[in-house]
Amino acid sequence: MNRDIRTHSQEGPDVLDVNGLRKTYASAGRAVEAVHDLTFRLRAGELACLVGPSGCGKTTLLKCVAGLLAPTGGTVAVAGHPVHSPPPDMAVVFQEYGRSLFPWLTVRGNVELPLKEKRLPRARRNALVEEALEAVGLAASASSHPWELSGGMQQRVAIARAIAYEPRVLLMDEPFAAVDAQTRADLEDLVRGLWQRFDMTVLFVTHDIDEAVYLGQRVLVLSSAPTVVQDDIEIDLPEQRDQLTTRSAQRFTELRARVHGQIQQAKRAST
Amino acid sequence: MSTNPRSVSAPARALSFLARLLLLPALLVGVWWWAASGEGSFYLPTPGTVATTFGEVWLSERFLTDALPSIGLLLTGFALAAVLGVGAGVALGLSRTLRDLTEPVLEFLRAVPPPVLVPLLMLLVGLDSTMRVAVIASGCVWPVLLNTIEGVRSVDPVLSDTCRVYRIRGRRRLTTLVLRSASPQIMTGLRQALSIAVILMVISEMFASSSGLGFAVVQFQRGFAIPEMWTGIVLLGLLGVALSLLFGQVEKRVLSWHRGLRATARGG
Numbered sequence: 270m271n272r273d274i275r276t277h278s279q280e281g282p283d284v285l286d287v288n289g290l291r292k293t294y295a296s297a298g299r300a301v302e303a304v305h306d307l308t309f310r311l312r313a314g315e316l317a318c319l320v321g322p323s324g325c326g327k328t329t330l331l332k333c334v335a336g337l338l339a340p341t342g343g344t345v346a347v348a349g350h351p352v353h354s355p356p357p358d359m360a361v362v363f364q365e366y367g368r369s370l371f372p373w374l375t376v377r378g379n380v381e382l383p384l385k386e387k388r389l390p391r392a393r394r395n396a397l398v399e400e401a402l403e404a405v406g407l408a409a410s411a412s413s414h415p416w417e418l419s420g421g422m423q424q425r426v427a428i429a430r431a432i433a434y435e436p437r438v439l440l441m442d443e444p445f446a447a448v449d450a451q452t453r454a455d456l457e458d459l460v461r462g463l464w465q466r467f468d469m470t471v472l473f474v475t476h477d478i479d480e481a482v483y484l485g486q487r488v489l490v491l492s493s494a495p496t497v498v499q500d501d502i503e504i505d506l507p508e509q510r511d512q513l514t515t516r517s518a519q520r521f522t523e524l525r526a527r528v529h530g531q532i533q534q535a536k537r538a539s540t
Numbered sequence: 541m542s543t544n545p546r547s548v549s550a551p552a553r554a555l556s557f558l559a560r561l562l563l564l565p566a567l568l569v570g571v572w573w574w575a576a577s578g579e580g581s582f583y584l585p586t587p588g589t590v591a592t593t594f595g596e597v598w599l600s601e602r603f604l605t606d607a608l609p610s611i612g613l614l615l616t617g618f619a620l621a622a623v624l625g626v627g628a629g630v631a632l633g634l635s636r637t638l639r640d641l642t643e644p645v646l647e648f649l650r651a652v653p654p655p656v657l658v659p660l661l662m663l664l665v666g667l668d669s670t671m672r673v674a675v676i677a678s679g680c681v682w683p684v685l686l687n688t689i690e691g692v693r694s695v696d697p698v699l700s701d702t703c704r705v706y707r708i709r710g711r712r713r714l715t716t717l718v719l720r721s722a723s724p725q726i727m728t729g730l731r732q733a734l735s736i737a738v739i740l741m742v743i744s745e746m747f748a749s750s751s752g753l754g755f756a757v758v759q760f761q762r763g764f765a766i767p768e769m770w771t772g773i774v775l776l777g778l779l780g781v782a783l784s785l786l787f788g789q790v791e792k793r794v795l796s797w798h799r800g801l802r803a804t805a806r807g808g
């Protein structure tokens with residue numbers, strides 16, 4: 270069906286190609302169709318936000334993209350290769366951030382672990398860990414254990430681990446759900462900063478419409494189950510964004526209203 | 541806390557702690573003494589008699605010939621069971637096919653009470669220390685095996701996904717994810733195994749041995765050396781306590797993260 274909802278002007282190969290993705294959970298004699306038919310593409314270096322009602326299949330989509338879940342139908346390709354298992358150079362920040370941290374490792378150990386598996390030399394690992402923890406404001410907690418930290422701090426450890434990994438594709442599943450407004454604003458700017466500095470493609474799942482518009486170059490609105498891409502909105506705000514001016518811009522309000530309208534429509538369609 | 545801890549001085553607190561710790565043992569020894577000092581107490585010597593006999597019997601060459609070898613066999617059997625139990629438990633925990641294949645056999649073997657293996661192993665491996673190690677290991681491998689399987693199977697799926705995403709596999713996955721996740725259950729299994737090991741050591745020596753702690757107790761009993769027999773029992777009790785304390789220290793180190801996690805989970 271809607272193979273290319275919107276063609277963006279810029280060049281660049283597709284890093285992520287989701288084509289006719291369908292996922293039905295079969296559990297105890299009952300089949301739950303979480304994702305009906307999803308098609309979209311992300312170009313290299315794009316930052317796209319994914320919004321949609323709770324339970325519409327955002328996490329399911331992300332897991333299929335990450336190669337953690339086999340789709341029932343359709344295909345997912347990352348950098349031109351079909352995904353059957355987690356592709357290299359991809360990092361994921363899970364919605365259950367607390368459970369994704371190893372409780373027997375310190376904060377530093379958690380951030381460093383994937384780098385060890387990458388066989389980076391110690392000096393390079395240390396530098397990356399320092400930098401990542403500094404970036405999320407947790408340098409002082411490096412030798413604490415995750416369970417000694419607050420929920421928001423744990424979430425930042427998971428983010429630090431993802432960015433220290435230097436991924437080409439970064440998937441984030443509602444990564445700022447447990448942080449206060451100020452930290453959240455800082456982390457939003459951090460993600461944009463990192464995305465601009467490193468050549469990453471980012472798919473960012475959020476509930477928050479303002480956040481989606483502020484962060485993204487594109488906002489994909491998902492319908493409620495059975496899920497399809499309801500709308501694909503290009504965010505034509507200037508590249509340099511900051512919390513005060515961007516959020517008070519006329520265009521920001523318009524885009525926000527549009528996303529909001531689409532989500533309302535998505536909810537109405539289901540009821 | 542409702543009372544101010546500063547209002548009680550440190551030595552006083554230490555004293556009251558000691559008093560609470562030693563009150564019941566002191567009381568029991570008192571009752572023992574009282575019961576033993578009555579008439580017709582041939583089979584029940586007083587604590588004083590047992591204490592002096594203990595010195596004579598065990599602070600001698602006998603400690604080297606009977607106690608130490610027993611402890612050595614006990615630890616060897618336990619270590620063997622730990623290695624086999626954890627190794628097989630990890631393999632079975634990770635593989636559904638392997639579990640299905642082995643389940644009926646494991647259920648049967650687990651149901652066989654380990655002491656009945658003594659006569660069988662006597663025939664198969666003879667009377668020497670190999671037999672005793674085999675009895676100890678074959679009896680106490682089960683709690684380790686079953687708890688390890690359970691621990692490995694209860695690895696958090698989010699952590700497992702995290703490892704997959706960051707491509708952590710092989711040895712590193714085994715040591716940082718599987719074994720660490722399962723360590724609380726593994727330690728539970730090892731603790732159970734340790735007490736079973738002591739029991740099996742004694743039983744195997746009573747039945748089929750010419751040395752060792754269990755043998756000594758039976759020999760004293762047959763020779764009506766009653767106080768000596770009691771000292772053997774006391775020594776076995778002390779051995780159990782010492783092993784348990786030692787194990788507690790190891791457990792404290794290995795599972796410090798687990799206690800911290802549980803404490804914070806309760807707190808918030």
Ligand SMILES: Nc1ncnc2c1ncn2[C@@H]1O[C@H](COP(=O)(O)OP(=O)(O)OP(=O)(O)O)[C@@H](O)[C@H]1O
Pocket residue numbers: 294295296301302303321322323324325326327328329330364494
């Ligand atoms: N393992 C599973 N087995 C069966 N059904 C599932 C499973 N995981 C998710 N679902 C169902 O699939 C649908 C989509 O779930 P998903 O977690 O992807 O939603 P979501 O958009 O991430 O929601 P939220 O915003 O609340 O995180 C839901 O109806 C959910 O009940």
Ligand SMILES: [Mg+2]
Pocket residue numbers: 327328329364442
């Ligand atoms: Mg979700």
